Each structure stands twice: as C-alpha cells, then as structure tokens.
Amino acid sequence: MNLASLAPLAVVLPILGAALTFLLIRHSRAQRAVSIGLLSLTLLLECLLLGSVWDGGTVAVTLGGWLPPWGIVLVVDQFSSLMLVVSSAVSLAVLVYATGQGMADGDQDAPVSIFHPTYLILVAGVSNAFLSGDLFNLYVGFEILLTASYVLMTLGGTGPRIRAGVTYVVVSVVSSVLFLISIAMVYGATGTVNMADLAIKLSELDEGTRTLLHVMLLVAFGIKAAVFPLSFWLPDSYPTAPAPVTAVFAGLLTKVGVYAMVRTETLLFPGDSLNAPLMVAALLTMVVGILGALAQSDIKRLLSFTLVSHIGYMVFGLAMSSVAGLGAAVFYVAHHITIQTSLFLVTGLIERRGGSSSVDRLGGLAKLSPLLALLFFVPAMNLAGIPPFSGFLGKVGLMQAGIELGTPLAYALVIGGVVTSLLTLLAIARVWNRAFWRRPSDAEHPDPVLLATPAAPAARTMAGPGAKRNSAKRNAANQDAVTLLPRTMVGPTAGLVVLGVALTVFAGPLFTVSDQAAEDMLDRSAYVHAVLGDDTVVPPAPTSGGGR
Amino acid sequence: MSVNLTLLIVMGALYACGIYLILERSLTRVLLGLMLLANATNLLILATGGYAGLAPLYAKDAAAGDYNDPLPQALILTSIVISFAVTAFMLGIIYRTWVLARRDEIQADVEDLRVAETPSFDAEDDAVIPAETSEFPVTTVMAGGREMPAEAAAEEEKPGSANVAPSPEGGGR
Numbered sequence: 001m002n003l004a005s006l007a008p009l010a011v012v013l014p015i016l017g018a019a020l021t022f023l024l025i026r027h028s029r030a031q032r033a034v035s036i037g038l039l040s041l042t043l044l045l046e047c048l049l050l051g052s053v054w055d056g057g058t059v060a061v062t063l064g065g066w067l068p069p070w071g072i073v074l075v076v077d078q079f080s081s082l083m084l085v086v087s088s089a090v091s092l093a094v095l096v097y098a099t100g101q102g103m104a105d106g107d108q109d110a111p112v113s114i115f116h117p118t119y120l121i122l123v124a125g126v127s128n129a130f131l132s133g134d135l136f137n138l139y140v141g142f143e144i145l146l147t148a149s150y151v152l153m154t155l156g157g158t159g160p161r162i163r164a165g166v167t168y169v170v171v172s173v174v175s176s177v178l179f180l181i182s183i184a185m186v187y188g189a190t191g192t193v194n195m196a197d198l199a200i201k202l203s204e205l206d207e208g209t210r211t212l213l214h215v216m217l218l219v220a221f222g223i224k225a226a227v228f229p230l231s232f233w234l235p236d237s238y239p240t241a242p243a244p245v246t247a248v249f250a251g252l253l254t255k256v257g258v259y260a261m262v263r264t265e266t267l268l269f270p271g272d273s274l275n276a277p278l279m280v281a282a283l284l285t286m287v288v289g290i291l292g293a294l295a296q297s298d299i300k301r302l303l304s305f306t307l308v309s310h311i312g313y314m315v316f317g318l319a320m321s322s323v324a325g326l327g328a329a330v331f332y333v334a335h336h337i338t339i340q341t342s343l344f345l346v347t348g349l350i351e352r353r354g355g356s357s358s359v360d361r362l363g364g365l366a367k368l369s370p371l372l373a374l375l376f377f378v379p380a381m382n383l384a385g386i387p388p389f390s391g392f393l394g395k396v397g398l399m400q401a402g403i404e405l406g407t408p409l410a411y412a413l414v415i416g417g418v419v420t421s422l423l424t425l426l427a428i429a430r431v432w433n434r435a436f437w438r439r440p441s442d443a444e445h446p447d448p449v450l451l452a453t454p455a456a457p458a459a460r461t462m463a464g465p466g467a468k469r470n471s472a473k474r475n476a477a478n479q480d481a482v483t484l485l486p487r488t489m490v491g492p493t494a495g496l497v498v499l500g501v502a503l504t505v506f507a508g509p510l511f512t513v514s515d516q517a518a519e520d521m522l523d524r525s526a527y528v529h530a531v532l533g534d535d536t537v538v539p540p541a542p543t544s545g546g547g548r
Numbered sequence: 549m550s551v552n553l554t555l556l557i558v559m560g561a562l563y564a565c566g567i568y569l570i571l572e573r574s575l576t577r578v579l580l581g582l583m584l585l586a587n588a589t590n591l592l593i594l595a596t597g598g599y600a601g602l603a604p605l606y607a608k609d610a611a612a613g614d615y616n617d618p619l620p621q622a623l624i625l626t627s628i629v630i631s632f633a634v635t636a637f638m639l640g641i642i643y644r645t646w647v648l649a650r651r652d653e654i655q656a657d658v659e660d661l662r663v664a665e666t667p668s669f670d671a672e673d674d675a676v677i678p679a680e681t682s683e684f685p686v687t688t689v690m691a692g693g694r695e696m697p698a699e700a701a702a703e704e705e706k707p708g709s710a711n712v713a714p715s716p717e718g719g720g721r
Contacts (some may be wrong), residue, residue, distance in 0.1 A: 011692075080675075136623055137628070140630075147633055147637070150634075150636070150637055154641065154644075157644050157648075159648050159649065160658075162644050162645055162648060163654075165641060166575065166654055167654070169637070169638060170570065170582070172568065174582075174585070176630075177582075177589055180589045181589055183593075183623070184596050184623075185591040185592075185596070187593070187619070187623075188595070188619065192620075221611045236660070240557065281689055389606075
C-alpha cells in the first residue's frame with residue numbers, strides 16, 4: 001500500500017480530535033489527552049508522508065471517487081509534506097505549552113475548554129491548505145483556519161482582544177473575498193479549479209487576462225502572508241492574543257499565505273512575468289518591517305514586526321524563480337516557522353517571570369533565570385542570522401541566489417537583506433540588553449516582581465501607587481507562591497529551540513530536499529503528471545529573458 | 549458564453565455599496581458591507597457558470613450542452629455557509645464591543661498612538677510644570693497641547709501599564 005494515500009488523515013485526524021474534545025468539554029484532563037494524542041499521531045503520520053516522498057516523487061490522492069480534474073485532489077510532494085511536518089511539530093509544541101499554561105493558571109482567566117477543539121480545527125485547516133491540489137479546496141482550508149483563528153484571537157473576549165480581533169477579522173474577510181473573486185474569475189476564464197489542470201489551461205489564455213488573475217491571487221495571498229504594503233494589520237492584531245495563540249499564528253498563518261504564493265508563482269503562473277514587482281515588495285517588506293520593529297518597546301509587538309520583515313526574505317527567494325532562490329526560500333520558511341514560534345513562546349515565559357513584556361519594565365532576567373536567557377538567546381541569534389545558525393544558512397542561500405541572478409534589483413535586495421539582518425540584530429540586542437542584562441532597578445518602570453527577593457518572586461499583586469522597592473520586598477513574603485515557570489511550559493519551548501538548532505545541524509540534508517522540491521516545483525511536470533496522468537503535456541514556462 | 553446583464557448590474561451595485569460600507573467606522577455598517585461583498589461575489593461565481601440551462605440531473609434526450617454548470621452552484625453553497633459563520637461571529641464581536649465599551653465603533657490602537665506620540669512629548673521632560681513640585685491638591689500640566697490633571701498626565705506616560713509613576717511620598721492627594 002502506498003503510504004501517501006494516508007494523506008487525508010492529516011486533515012481528518014485533527015477534525016476528529018476537535019469533535020471528541022468538544023464532546024469532552026467538561027473533562028479537561030481527557031480533553032488534553034485526546035488533543036495531544038491525536039496531534040502526535042498526526043505528526044507521526046506526516047513524518048511517514050515526508051519519508052515516502054523524501055527522495056522525490058509526487059503523489060496525488062483523489063477524494064470521493066471523482067477523477068481529477070473534476071474531483072478534489074490532495075497532493076503530497078516534498079514541499080507540502082515538509083511544511084506539514086514542521087507545522088505539526090510546532091503546533092504540537094504550542095499545544096503542550098498552552099495546556100501547561102492552562103494547568104498552571106487553574107484555567108480561570110479564559111474559557112480554555114473551547115481552546116482545544118478550536119486549536120485542532122486550526123491545525124486541520126493548515127494541513128488542508130498545505131495538501132490541497134484544488135484552488136477552491138485551498139480556499140476552504142484558508143477559511144477553516146481563519147475561522148478558528150478568529151475564535152482563538154478573541155479568546156476570553158477582553159477589551160483589547162476584541163479591539164484587535166475586529167481589525168483582524170475584517171481584514172481577513174476582505175482578503176478571503178478577494179481570493180474568492182479570483183477563483184470565480186479563474187473559473188470563468190478556464191472552466192476548472194484543479195491546480196494541475198490550471199497549470200495547463202492558464203498558459204493558453206492571453207497575456208492580459210493571465211496577468212489580471214495572477215495579480216489578484218497574489219494580492220489575496222499577500223494580505224494573508226503580510227507582504228508590505230498589505231502587512232499593516234499584523235502587528236496590530238497579533239500581540240494582544242494569548243501567548244501560545246500568538247506563537248502559533250506567527251509561526252503558521254502567514255506561512256500558509258507564503259505557501260499559497262509559492263504555488264501560485266511556480267505551478268499556476270510560472271516564468272518571470274511579475275518578478276520585478278515582487279522583488280520590490282520583498283525589499284520594502286524587509287526594510288519597512290524591521291524599521292517598525294525598532295520603534296517598539298513591547299517584545300510581542302517587536303517580534304510581530306520582525307515577522308513581517310522576514311516574510312520579505314521568503315518573497316525574495318520566491319521572486320527569483322531560480323532553483324537556488326526557491327530552494328533557499330523553502331528552507332527559510334521551515335526555519336522561520338520554528339524560530340518565530342519559539343521566540344513568541346519565550347516571550348510568554350518572559351511575561352510570566354518578569355510580569356511584563358515591555359522592555360521598559362524588564363531587567364535583570366539573565367541573573368534571575370539563566371535558563372530563560374538561554375532559551376531567548378539561541379533563537380534570537382538564529383533569527384538575526386548569526387553564524388552558524390540556520391537563519392544564517394538560509395540567508396546565505398538567498399544571497400548566493402541573488403548574486404547568481406545578478407540583476408541590479410537582485411543586488412539591491414541582497415544589500416537590503418544584509419541591512420535587515422543587521423537591524424534585526426540591533427532590535428534583538430536592545431531587548432537582550434534591557435530585559436536580560438541591566439539591573440532591574442535601572443529599568444524605567446521596573447515591575448515589582450523583578451525587584452522582589454529571589455526567594456519569594458511572587459509579588460505580582462503589588463500594584464498602584466506606593467509600590468516602592470522596600471514595600472515590595474516586605475510584602476513579597478506574604479504572597480502565595482505561583483509557579484512562574486512551570487515545567488510543562490518550559491519543556492515545549494526548549495523542545496522548539498532544540499528543533500531550531502537541529503535545523504542547523506541537519507541543514508545539509510534539508511537543503512538537498514528543499515532544492516529538489518524547488519526543482520520539481522519549477523519543472524511542474526511531476527505535479528501535473530501525478531494529478532492528471534503521465535501522458536499530459538506540460539506547457540513550458542513563458543520567460544521574458546533574464547529569468548532562469 | 550452569454551451573461552445576464554441584470555445580474556451583473558446588481559453585482560456591481562452590491563460591490564459598490566459593500567466597499568462604501570466597510571470603510572465606515574461603525575462596526576454594524578462594516579458587517580453589512582462584508583455581507584454585501586460576500587453576496588456580490590456569489591453573484592459573480594454564478595455568472596461564471598454561464599447561461600441558465602437544465603438542472604444537472606441525467607436525462608436521456610438532453611444534449612451535454614443543455615445542462616447548467618453545477619460546479620459554481622456548489623462553490624456558492626460553500627461560500628454561503630462560510631459567510632454565514634463569519635457573520636455570526638462578527639455579530640458576537642459587535643455585541644461584545646457594545647457590552648464592553650457601549651460603542652459601536654472600531655477603536656484606535658493604544659500602542660500605535662503611543663508610538664506616534666513618543667517623539668513629540670515626554671511626560672517627564674516636557675511638562676511645563678513638573679507634577680511633583682506643585683503644592684496644590686489638583687494640578688494641571690500642559691500635556692501635548694491640552695490641559696489635564698497631573699495624575700492623568702502621569703498615567704498617560706505609559707498607557708497600558710497599571711502601576712507606573714508611583715506618587716511622591718505624602719503627596720497629599
């Protein structure tokens with residue numbers, strides 16, 4: 001039996017888990033067991049899927065007995081299975097972290113019982129989007145994950161979350177409507193929504209129609225991927241959500257947008273027709289995003305801006321439409337999902353330990369909790385692209401591809417990429433210097449937690465006027481001891497940090513796979529043959545010179 | 549492929565109204581705008597199915613070209629369900645906003661405002677009268693061009709943080 005025919009389970013298992021956890025809504029222990037168990041099973045299955053296509057090869061699974069191009073197909077290739085594995089590993093870690101947080105806090109400040117079903121539906125939507133070989137099914141996958149994300153974003157319904165949620169929902173709905181309009185237009189022009197079929201039929205359209213459809217799809221995905229100038233919504237809405245939710249959003253949701261852009265650029269509209277505008281967008285995304293990060297004092301917001309900025313690297317790799325560039329972009333997506341998520345999880349820990357996520361109020365964390373400092377330092381340096389971490393390797397891959405391409409715009413992007421990397425280092429170093437290295441008393445508005453004696457670090461309720469150093473010390477002893485860094489939260493964070501380091505150690509094989517994936521995607525014939533049969537003729541990609 | 553002109557005109561009108569409405573600041577109007585956009589898109593999908601033909605059930609003596617294209621209708625059905633879910637959720641959010649703030653409006657982002665105001669005004673350095681030196685019970689300072697009680701100015705120093713700006717010992721307030 002072919003392993004890849006198990007692909008639908010990657011979507012079905014989380015949905016099944018969502019149903020079960022919904023039934024078990026009053027039994028939080030059983031709920032935790034079911035959701036963690038089923039998500040681990042999904043991860044295992046996806047590892048098997050990745051193993052089955054590791055050496056190349058694309059497998060299409062037809063659903064419901066309808067043959068393509070009429071029925072819905074799920075397509076497993078190296079890129080989609082790699083994305084599945086990384087995203088499931090990350091979401092499993094976040095799930096363990098979230099349940100750890102829920103257990104430590106006694107589930108009192110948010111309706112956590114609804115968290116598990118919603119979270120599993122989010123994972124199902126992400127898997128569906130990664131696997132889909134059908135444009136409308138991709139839309140459905142997006143809607144599943146977005147609807148789940150609306151609920152997670154506004155979990156608890158507090159004022160700031162509702163405010164941020166409104167922006168997020170409206171922007172997402174508008175982008176979904178744009179996507180739906182593009183699907184309608186694509187269907188009107190070609191009479192099919194199967195992506196392999198579209199790869200053939202779109203090339204038969206005239207130049208103008210094709211460019212219109214191309215631009216519409218890119219704009220719709222650009223909003224979801226937060227590419228400048230469509231990135232304004234992200235730093236507004238992400239930071240207010242609960243820490244694990246922000247982490248999983250930052251890691252996965254924008255990357256689903258990037259994934260859809262990659263498919264659009266390689267499978268549907270190959271060639272280099274829109275490469276120049278994409279490169280300009282990538283440059284602006286990188287530079288504007290990181291400049292925004294420098295102005296922030298809240299770590300979560302700062303990280304949201306670096307998230308936007310580093311989307312630019314992926315779009316840069318994609319826009320080169322060369323094997324080297326696309327391969328580096330694939331590697332960078334896998335690296336960035338892991339690193340960005342672990343940084344957000346660490347920020348959640350910082351907020352617990354230090355009482356705040358604003359660098360104006362933090363200080364002395366390195367001395368207070370060396371483990372926390374280590375957990376922050378490693379992914380932070382990785383994000384900034386310090387050798388020998390995977391962030392450095394991914395960026396070097398992109399720079400090499402850019403120099404290989406050799407156009408003035410590519411050189412501008414290489415320089416922009418280096419500058420962005422340095423500015424990321426600056427932004428991260430600011431956080432490090434302030435939150436970790438300086439004495440707590442040097443902070444502008446030190447949180448009372450930091451000023452308390454290490455023996456009784458639980459002076460969390462000391463607030464309001466008169467919260468001076470001495471009184472905080474005096475009263476700290478009376479507080480109930482709260483576990484500030486429970487093992488169930490530190491464990492998954494450390495696991496993700498280790499995964500990030502593992503991406504560095506195993507960068508060689510990973511780069512081989514991502515280069516192969518890029519080659520297959522640019523060639524397109526493997527994908528089209530897997531879906532429509534081996535005797536389908538794949539039209540060559542139109543190039544206007546330069547390109548590959 | 550023939551298209552129904554009335555449908556297209558209705559679609560255009562729905563898009564125009566929808567876009568106008570989502571640019572409003574009132575949440576209910578934004579929701580109405582989103583609903584109009586979704587319905588306009590449904591009409592667009594319907595239009596891509598071409599002319600109205602026979603129902604797509606197999607009949608012996610009907611030629612293949614006589615049937616209606618069933619796929620757009622399946623797509624519309626899906627998108628109706630999705631927009632139903634989103635509308636229900638938006639109504640929930642609007643109700644929650646009303647409960648929390650008694651306002652049916654999109655609210656400004658506090659952090660954004662802070663970043664926008666940071667370079668021009670610093671409560672510690674730029675206050676005309678330093679808050680601590682006043683001997684009157686209620687003091688006012690010039691904060692960014694408007695007058696406010698000193699406590700409010702100190703509060704504004706760092707919005708979002710509850711326990712900043714400890715008052716001076718024995719401040720007499």
